[in-house]
Amino acid sequence: MQLRQGLGAAELVVPQQRRRPPLRAPAPRPGARRAPPPPAASAAASAAPDAPPTPTLPVFSGKVDWTVMYKQVLQASRDLKVDAFWFQGPRNVALRHPDDVALVCRDSDCFTKGDGMQRIHAWLGDGLVATADAALHDGMRELLIPAFVAAAVKGFAPDFAKVGEEVADVLELMDGREYDIERLCRRATLDVIGRAGFGHDFQGVKFAAAEARGEAAAGRGSPSEGAIGDGFVDVISVFDALLLPAFMLLARPLEPEANIPGIEGYHRSIRLLDDVIERMVEVRRSRGISPGDNSLLSHMLRAQQAGNGMVTDKQMRDQLQTFFFAGSDTTATTLCFALYQLSRHPEVLEACLEEVDSIMGDAPSDSLSSEDYGRMKLLAGVANETLRMFPAAPSVSRRCAQDVTIRGHAIPAGTRVVVSLYGMQRHEDYWPRPDEWLPERWLPANAPTMAPHADKAFMPFTVGPRACIGKYFALIELQVLLAVILRRIAPGPAAGRGELDTWQNLTLCAAGGAPIVPRRRRRRA
Numbered sequence: 001m002q003l004r005q006g007l008g009a010a011e012l013v014v015p016q017q018r019r020r021p022p023l024r025a026p027a028p029r030p031g032a033r034r035a036p037p038p039p040a041a042s043a044a045a046s047a048a049p050d051a052p053p054t055p056t057l058p059v060f061s062g063k064v065d066w067t068v069m070y071k072q073v074l075q076a077s078r079d080l081k082v083d084a085f086w087f088q089g090p091r092n093v094a095l096r097h098p099d100d101v102a103l104v105c106r107d108s109d110c111f112t113k114g115d116g117m118q119r120i121h122a123w124l125g126d127g128l129v130a131t132a133d134a135a136l137h138d139g140m141r142e143l144l145i146p147a148f149v150a151a152a153v154k155g156f157a158p159d160f161a162k163v164g165e166e167v168a169d170v171l172e173l174m175d176g177r178e179y180d181i182e183r184l185c186r187r188a189t190l191d192v193i194g195r196a197g198f199g200h201d202f203q204g205v206k207f208a209a210a211e212a213r214g215e216a217a218a219g220r221g222s223p224s225e226g227a228i229g230d231g232f233v234d235v236i237s238v239f240d241a242l243l244l245p246a247f248m249l250l251a252r253p254l255e256p257e258a259n260i261p262g263i264e265g266y267h268r269s270i271r272l273l274d275d276v277i278e279r280m281v282e283v284r285r286s287r288g289i290s291p292g293d294n295s296l297l298s299h300m301l302r303a304q305q306a307g308n309g310m311v312t313d314k315q316m317r318d319q320l321q322t323f324f325f326a327g328s329d330t331t332a333t334t335l336c337f338a339l340y341q342l343s344r345h346p347e348v349l350e351a352c353l354e355e356v357d358s359i360m361g362d363a364p365s366d367s368l369s370s371e372d373y374g375r376m377k378l379l380a381g382v383a384n385e386t387l388r389m390f391p392a393a394p395s396v397s398r399r400c401a402q403d404v405t406i407r408g409h410a411i412p413a414g415t416r417v418v419v420s421l422y423g424m425q426r427h428e429d430y431w432p433r434p435d436e437w438l439p440e441r442w443l444p445a446n447a448p449t450m451a452p453h454a455d456k457a458f459m460p461f462t463v464g465p466r467a468c469i470g471k472y473f474a475l476i477e478l479q480v481l482l483a484v485i486l487r488r489i490a491p492g493p494a495a496g497r498g499e500l501d502t503w504q505n506l507t508l509c510a511a512g513g514a515p516i517v518p519r520r521r522r523r524r525a
């Protein structure tokens, strides 16, 4: 990659000699065992009569390590040269072909979410992510959608910018020193969801600032994350004890709950979060909802007060638990990985800084609109490329409610289908240089050759009725946070660290943390 002399980010180009020729329909590779021409997944009822299902798919016989299963699926797909295979016994199928991914996600009658998610019912209850009750899901989704459309989310841009400035304050304190940004990013997105979702300021980033000044441990002046009234809950630590057991409950559905490591911490964490949520609801009820309050909590309280019988107290608790998790750790991971990757790709970083400076100028960040941030095309490429290579949810699971045909093979009802977003978004037939982080592939000039199938093989938020309701929220949040941070801070590489390595504890995490060396560029406007 090179930057043409004197030109801005929009001219960032992929060097000619390294460009891959335009992609066509994938030609079979020598020795490939890919079945010729495979039909996409389809419900048996709609399967073409001239494509009789054959009974077997290839089998991945290696031992599955759930914390890196998404990598194993990618590797096995490449090794076996297939887009679908059995793994971990006869009841699990992994898929990564874009047509299959789209079909499984869209056909929620045939590929259901419900029963598997019952394993974490104690935590997410009947919130949007986990519920098996389709009518309840659709009704609540319809109720909540107005809070998530782009027009509504744009109103949160000043809140996002404020948190971005606070993150930059912390990184400024660490100027020139190695600093692991993973928890800082988690605190930042938790603050965002606190403000936008619950109308509550967790002050997590301020807590990180106190930690950076060495004050938090001594309790001097440390703000109280999760505090309402006199209570104090460090929400990030609570999530630390919750996520891995929750993931293992889902990954190993036949394992008795008592055998899951950390299960007591999981239940203790749920109770702590319930406590925080209960108090947030109480506070909002007792203080009343101001007309300009567009938080999700107020949205649901208004519906409840207007007599919407679906919004019971239990339902409100389930949705708030859901947004607490789904709205924070996913975006945190993406923000953290994007900053880490920028620290290791100085040419992309320079071009981003140029782009950010030219569009933001000296304007206070909370005065800029989401449209201003939206003009940062390379920064959008950074977010997209990070979501492509490191989707926060690297795979999603469904259960076949009936017999189906996938890639021409019969899959019986009851099979668990693991849809690999990670495998699809690094699919060598759809992405040139799939394992390289190249944000410039998303620039309009480069997209035809570098991201030619982006509309088909890029679904970090999935599609269909269970797709991420927070997609625009996340994209605008990421764009604003990245821009505001980069205007003041240039992330540099930490010594002795290489390419980003990841593992999964429900969402993707950086293996061994994500240290960078922040360099101050300018003070707060």
Ligand code: HEM
Pocket (backbone or CB within 6 Å): 128, 129, 130, 141, 193, 322, 323, 326, 327, 328, 330, 331, 334, 391, 392, 393, 396, 397, 460, 461, 462, 465, 466, 467, 468, 469, 470, 471, 473, 474
């Ligand atoms: C980079 C950030 C994010 C990523 C990569 C992401 C990814 C996803 C994915 C893949 C799903 C679908 C899961 C499935 O099909 O089983 C999902 C669902 C969901 N996400 Fe996100 N998400 C992000 C941010 C957010 C945010 C910011 C919110 C809320 C503020 C949110 C709320 C939800 C909810 C409520 C669902 C369940 C939707 C339903 O079933 O109706 N997500 N997310």
